[in-house]
């Protein structure tokens with residue numbers, strides 16, 4: 001959607017330096033959204049299905065009858081709306097609730113097929129990790145007691161969650177473009193690995209440990225800068241914990257990006273001469 005990369009220009013969309021530039025830019029987006037979210041208490045009740053009475057709300061379950069939490073309901077309702085303005089027609093956007101998507105009210109866009117047809121979507125796994133691991137670490141300020149639930153912030157917290165999850169999802173699913181770019185650069189390396197379903201081998205082939213170390217180092221600096229007090233006032237509370245942000249990338253964002261890359265490549269030979 002709000003892409004600085006021109007997805008209609010495949011030479012750019014598949015250039016690894018261009019994709020990495022986009023990933024670097026998305027670090028800022030993710031970090032700022034996490035800072036916004038961290039100003040509110042964790043409010044765990046909003047993630048528990050059925051815990052909050054939603055007076056007059058339509059569709060408080062998924063289409064197969066699963067009860068939604070308040071946060072899930074907010075995400076699902078937003079996705080209903082955003083699908084109508086073509087968000088999910090863009091190859092870099094993936095819904096959390098595909099069951100809720102509506103027909104677009106605008107004419108279909110014709111994106112040229114830059115990616116190979118695939119149905120890779122790790123959003124369920126992302127949301128589970130976000131709620132259970134990422135968010136608890138980011139909402140707790142180091143050295144300060146956990147803040148009590150604030151019922152008046154339920155809406156703000158869920159709104160911030162949507163922004164966090166959408167930016168994280170976009171970053172992680174950019175792995176498809178990374179994978180396509182790497183595949184096209186060396187099909188002779190990837191085809192045998194894919195054919196023998198050598199997941200560890202594919203993972204090793206897409207891994208660049210130096211780039212990963214750089215990502216974490218840069219992110220730590222950004223979290224230090226954007227989450228701290230510009231006047232270097234040591235007494236001023238931090239807006240977000242630096243370690244929580246770095247750990248989020250090290251333990252979740254980069255690993256999930258790599259899962260997307262591997263899963264995408266496992267679908268890459270379908271309908272090709274290599275199949």
Ligand SMILES: O=C(O)C(=O)C[C@]1(C(=O)O)C=C[C@@H](O)C=C1
Nearest residue numbers: 178206207208209211212254257
């Ligand atoms: O930049 C790449 O080559 C990627 O595949 C992306 C990424 C990342 O998530 O930042 C993932 C795997 C690589 O080991 C390095 C970095």
